[in-house]
Amino acid sequence: MPVYKDENAKKNPWYYQFYTGEIRGGKRERIKKRGFRTKKEAEKAMAEAQAAVNKGEYLEPSKMAFRDYLNDWLKTKRNLGEQTADLYDSYLRTHIVPSLGHIPLAKISALDIELFLDGLHKKGLAAATIKRIFSVVNAALNAAQLKDLVPKNVANKVEKPQASRRRDLIVWEPEFVSSFLLTTYNDSRYWIAIYLAVMTGMRQGEILGIRWSDIDFENKTVHIQQTVTKKRQIKSGAKTKGSVRSVALSPETLEMLREHRKLILSERLKHGADYKNHDLVVCTQFGGPVTSRAIQKVWDSFIKKTNAPKITFHDLRHTHASLLIKQGVHIKVISERLGHSSVSITLDLYGHLMPNMQEEAAAGLDALIKPTATQKR
Structure with missing residues (x-):
């Protein structure tokens, strides 16, 4: 077995070398790799390298571009x-491949990663986004180290980006919400998606996944049990187990849904066999799932038309929560409507919208506890 120990090496003394059987430049092609802690590790790595050579899949780490490694690495992330x-x-x-992809995996350095992060800052990316991008690079290089493709993960030498505090939530006041919905009504078949976001707090994928069979008009609820992905795939379940839930619907919301259903039924009759019936509430004119891009296009046009304070579609979920808080709805109910896995998440997001709760709670004690100091005097 062509595995050897370098007696002069202070650490990781084991290495392997073997010939592939190919002739390159008049010489037999040899593959050699150092840096193994034990003989067993070197033998295992060599067996993997030999198997890759036999399949024609072996590529010297020093020659493998980071982009090629990243593509292979992502394919292995099946979980x-x-x-x-x-x-x-x-x-x-x-971001990653355009900036770092051309560098050989074995030659990528901590300085390369630092310059990459600096470039992301100059692009104006949010600190939280930069932190997530760095995490992907770090995870990929960790995997490369574990597979002995690189001796160490150079990202460990880079100061990890720190996410700034969560951005302040921008929510619309009730009067503006009413004006916005009235002004945009009937401007698009996808208006109903925006209306449902305001009135239920559901996520976009959840709204696009609602079926008519999920709506209980008698009990005034919608049961969320499937979503539509960005690739227009209908997926059972939701973001988390807690996201599979029932949400109560207001009488006005039910009336809007009944009106919208008339449009859907007329299109089914119009297109006949060409209509692909997925039973979706929000769908294309031929019954198919709607893309998030189509919703975004409509959303952008509505923002422009109404000169609305610029918020994202997802921010309508925050607006929904703020409307409930203004009504004094219990935080546990708000958490259940939004499908949060715990009330603590809801409090973390919206606690700042409840500045008067302590004051109101203290004042309420006077109404409960008698006699008061004033009465005693």
């Missing part, structure tokens, strides 16, 4: 959720 995998893919395509 990632669909949304997380999409996010990783987006970071690779838009």
Whole structure:
């Protein structure tokens, strides 16, 4: 077995070398790799390298571009959720590969990563986003180290980006919400999605996944049990177990849904066999799932038309929570409507919208506890 120990090495003395059987430049091609702590580790790594050579898949780490490694690494992350995998893919395509992809995996340095992070700051990316992008690079290099493709993870030498405090939530006041919905009514078939976001606090994917069969008109509830992904795939379940839930609907919301259903039924009759019936409440004119891009296009046009304070579609979820808080709805009920896994998440997000709760609680004690100091005098 061509595994050897370098007696002069102070640490990780074991290495392997073997010939591939190929002739390059008049010489037999040899593969050699150092830096193993034990003989067993070197033997295992060599067996993997030989297997890759036999399959024609072996590439010297020093020659492997970081982009090629990243693509292979992402394919192995089978335990990632669909949304997380999409996010990783987006970071690779838009930020990591364009900046670092050309560098050989074995030659990427801490300075390369520091300059990369500096570039992200100059692009104006949020601190939290930069931190997540760095985490992807760090995880990829950790995996490369574990597979003996690099001797160490150079990202460990880089000062980790710190996420700034959560941005202040921007919410609309009730009067503006009413004006906005009235002004945009009938401007788009997807108006109903925006209306439902305001009136239920559901996430966009949840709204796009609602079926008519999920709505109980008699008991005035909608049961959230499937979503539509950014790739227009209908997926059972929701973001978390707590996200699979029932949300109470107001009488006005039910009336709006009944009106919208008339449109859907007329389109089913119009398109006949061309209509793909997925039973979706928010759908294309041919019954298919709607893309988040289509919703975004409508949302942008509504913001422009109404000169509305610029917020994201997701911020309508925050607006919904603020409307409930203004009504004095219990935080536990708000948490259940939003599908948070715990009340602490809801409090962390919206606690600052409840500045008078302590004062009101203290004042309320006077109405409960008698006699008061004034009465005693």
